[in-house]
Amino acid sequence: MVEEFIELNLEAILHRILKGYPLDPNGxxxxxxxxxxxxxxxxxAAGLNEDLEVxxxxxxxxxxRRVNERIDYGHGQRGADFAATLRGSLIHLSDDRFERLYFACVHHTDGMTEADPIIQICWDSDRLDLARVGVFPSPWLLCTEAAKKPEMMEWANRRALQRECVPAYHQWAEKLGEFKISE
Ligand SMILES: [Fe+2]
Ligand SMILES: [Fe+2]
Known part of the structure; x- marks a missing residue:
């Protein structure tokens, strides 16, 4: 079920993430x-009427919370734990919704395909960007039927191959610039 975004400020969250991010943000x-x-x-998530905020x-x-651009054991766990520190300030999810976010982050590199639908969507959204590093995701490694559709895979692979800076990127970058000016 689609839940409403409540006080979700993606740029404020990004600002917080990037403050402690040790790698190149353009990596x-x-x-x-x-x-x-x-x-x-x-x-x-919109197509499957699932949780947009998660x-x-x-x-x-x-x-x-990666610390290198290669195999970085535990980075999903660190990212999940970092999100947990922002509950009540920048993240306002009920316990059950946060548990799904947490599980999705912790296990996103474990190759699992069976989980709650929103967790499957999270994993698919990450795997559909693998072509940026020369790996075309096999449909067998995707979780949802929606992600396995040829039109979805072609759309995602094309953007990933080009490492395209999609509209969300430009929107975030513009707002992040405002943060720097105001500090
Ligand atoms: Fe990752
Ligand atoms: Fe990723």
Missing amino acids: VHGMSHWARVYETGQRL AALFALFHDS
Whole structure:
């Protein structure tokens, strides 16, 4: 079921994430990846009448606490734990919705395909951006039928291959610039 966005300020969250982000924000696991994951997640969640806010927060947090651009064991757990520190300030999810976000972040690199539908959407939104590193996701590794549709895979692969800075990226970058000016 689609829940309303409540006081969700993606740019404020991004600002907080980037403050402690040790890698290049323009790196392969950085903001342009998060923006594509965000847009893919919103498309999947809207189409399946699932939780848009959890999909959005997953896009921002799942790689938010990486410490390298290679195999980084535990980065999903660190991202989930970081999100937990922002509950009540920048994140306002009920316990059950936050648990889904947390689980999705922790296990996003475990190759699982069975889970609650919104968790499946989160994982699909990340895997549909794999072509940015030369890996075309197999439909067998995707969770939802919506993600496996050829038109969805082609759309995602094209954006990923080009490492496209999608509209969400530009919107976030513009707002982040305002943060720097106001500080
Ligand atoms: Fe990751
Ligand atoms: Fe990712």
